[in-house]
Amino acid sequence: MIRQSDKINLKRLGLNIKKLREAKGLSFRELSYACEIDHSKISKIEKGLINITFTTILQLAKALETTPSELLLTDFD
Amino acid sequence: MIRQSDKINLKRLGLNIKKLREAKGLSFRELSYACEIDHSKISKIEKGLINITFTTILQLAKALETTPSELLLTDFD
DNA sequence: TCATTTGTGGTCTTATTAGGCCACGATAAT
DNA sequence: ATTATCGTGGCCTAATAAGACCACAAATGA
Numbered sequence A, B: 001m002i003r004q005s006d007k008i009n010l011k012r013l014g015l016n017i018k019k020l021r022e023a024k025g026l027s028f029r030e031l032s033y034a035c036e037i038d039h040s041k042i043s044k045i046e047k048g049l050i051n052i053t054f055t056t057i058l059q060l061a062k063a064l065e066t067t068p069s070e071l072l073l074t075d076f077d
Numbered sequence C: 001t002c003a004t005t006t007g008t009g010g011t012c013t014t015a016t017t018a019g020g021c022c023a024c025g026a027t028a029a030t
Numbered sequence D: 001a002t003t004a005t006c007g008t009g010g011c012c013t014a015a016t017a018a019g020a021c022c023a024c025a026a027a028t029g030a
Helices: A004-023 A028-035 A039-046 A054-063 B004-023 B028-035 B039-046 B054-063
Strands: none
Touching: A004 A039, A004 B054, A028 A039, A028 A054, A039 A054, A054 B004, A054 B054, B004 B039, B028 B039, B028 B054, B039 B054
């Protein structure tokens, strides 16, 4: 029952994470080691396939050496 | 299986939301109307009892007339 | 050529959010 | 005094995130 606008926003979040990960030159598996999130899950997150929770956002932010606020710094609908 | 540090961070998020809600002089029920989240759930969120998802963060941010990024603008562990 | 790494997507179980409703005691308003 | 509103917490079901593992094709490197 996930809304269309949510799908778009999840993709935007995913792209933001992807951008930050690639800026650090990390592979999914490398980032996975740093935040204890399965590499396949990170892949799904970046593609906007999962509606992640707040704590997952915290994990990613820490591993990417940024803040949760920065992770969500994008235009959402 | 929720970690202790997560509990702390969830409380901090809750306090941040509470602060924004009260700054607008809204009750739980009034905010509930604006974002279509049950008022009892908002109460639990502010007390840090729920690990909300990204889309719920978006809903709250919109209803509080702020950004998701601003909603997470606090020091987390 | 062969081995390694990479991103992707599938499966499965368990834990938990989402979503909704209800009831209560306390507080505030009339 | 009584009515309305407040925050809180309990309950339930359905949906789905979490977490973990596996397999594979394509790209990369030796």
